[in-house]
Amino acid sequence: MVFLTKNLLAKVRKPVRNYLKSGFRDSLRILVSGGPGGNGLPKFGGVGGKGGDVIAVAKEGLTLEKVFKQNQTKSYKAQPGKSASHNFILGPPGEDLIFEVPTGVSAVTELGKHLGELNNDGEKLLLARGGTGGHSKNGFLGTRGQNYPVKLILKLIADIGLVGFPNAGKSTLLRGISDAKPKVASYPFTTVRPHLGIITYKDHRQISVADLPGLIEGAYANKGMGHEFLRHVERTKLLLMVVDINGFQLSYDYPHRDCLETIMLLNKELELYDKELLNKPSLLLINKMDTEGAMDKYMEVKNNLKNFKEYMSKYDENRRPTRILNFADIIPISAKERESDIEKVKNRLRTLLDVLSDLERNEPDDLYGELKGQMTERGPRLV
Structure with missing residues (x-):
């Protein structure tokens, strides 16, 4: 009986509609996180390194579908800044996270803030800024980087x-x-x-x-x-x-x-x-x-x-x-x-x-x- 039920369910299962299999995307929601800043060193006045930024760069010929397949977690997080130490009074900054998006993409936060557009090959856009390193004015504690969802919206470029x-x-x-x-x-x-x-x-x-x-x-x-x-x-x-x-x-x-x-x-x-x-x-x-x-x-x-x-x-x-x-x-x-x-x-x-x-x-x-x-x-x- 279980076997027959499974077969019946398999037969009535609706096929995926062709347009949903086409692989075309004109928008993609991602999460961007700037790296946190490193802590300072109060004893020597050391300053923590700045957190890395999240940066999008335009690439001609790329599609949002490829962007999605390259990172299906849809999360982009830059590296944290290094804390100050006896050997490094100025903590090294965190590495920026740079990823490619199609030309013709604009970026908007979930609150509707327009971050910018990438219209030409090689253009760059800062999506999330890294946190500040710890120093005397913030108690030598590094701050968090910007963190929020961003919607990448593609506008087709055609004659x-x-x-x-x-x-x-x-x-x-x-x-x-x-x-x-x-x-x-x-x-x-x-x-x-x-x-x-x-x-x-x-x-x-x-x-x-x-x-x-x-x-x-x-x-x-x-x-x-x-x-x-x-x-x-x-x-x-x-x-x-x-x-x-x-x-x-x-x-x-x-x-x-x-x-x-x-x-x-x-x-x-x-x-x-x-x-x-x-x-x-x-x-x-x-x-x-x-x-x-x-x-x-x-x-x-x-x-x-x-x-x-x-x-x-x-x-x-x-x-x-x-x-x-x-x-x-x-x-x-x-x-x-x-x-x-x-x-x-x-x-x-x-x-x-x-x-x-x-x-x-x-x-x-x-x-x-x-x-x-x-x-x-x-x-x-x-x-």
Whole structure:
């Protein structure tokens, strides 16, 4: 009977979901402890050595998953300072503990204090200071080092960030334009963790694209893990907004939003999270143009986008953004059905990033005016 029960339990045991086995981490909680200071020597006025510091150093190409595997205790403790003695009136300091983290990591204490960021390879960040050595002013007793939990938060660094509501076709697009293989299905929230894909061109030029899990209304307030995903948008050079021409409805608890509403609400979520995101260059893809009646809907969307402020005026202030992303281009596509559309998007993204690179060097007063002008010169608009 016991044998049969064990076999039955083994059969009904749920398999680990694939996304949990993917090994991707964008945050890691660790404990950092600076070394305690050594004691002084009252008889000779000896001073104890300072405790070691805990220091993080950025390394390009490293992942938080590797950091976790290298130290699964998640505890980082520096060495204590040596006490003063007859032979060493000045006690030797404790050895610092230095460990590597990925570039793009920021460190925050559990109380919300921002310790700093590591954006470039080789940069260092002090996480926990070692204690002071014992001397005459503290009774020759060494003090403890700083000791607290720290959350390492990774912000993906990519050239392009895909933004959109669930089921807009972002994962399908990423599979088409890059080497990434995210799960694709006909229901919302297929993407539950960010994916990073690389677009490789025939001349070996490479562009990185981050597919972020679909936002929902209220993402700015961390609904649906909004902050967990929106933070990845901050480090991208270009926002690629993907919307469904047929609109979107998260569930029966939410109203159906048409295509223009989704554009407006996505702008609102970005603005509420960080107004600076609206300063980023952006491109709008209107997806699922292979569906019935899509072209008529697209013409309506196109006309309304020319007077979008007027369109938004019929909505209350809580739902409409104070300003809209200034799209450098608007492209209708079918990411699933038309391979030619995928090639158009790849070429347009490359052209846009090249233009941005040129503009960054020249620093024009009117970035968007210059951007749209140069995009027109380098190739016909696809709308």
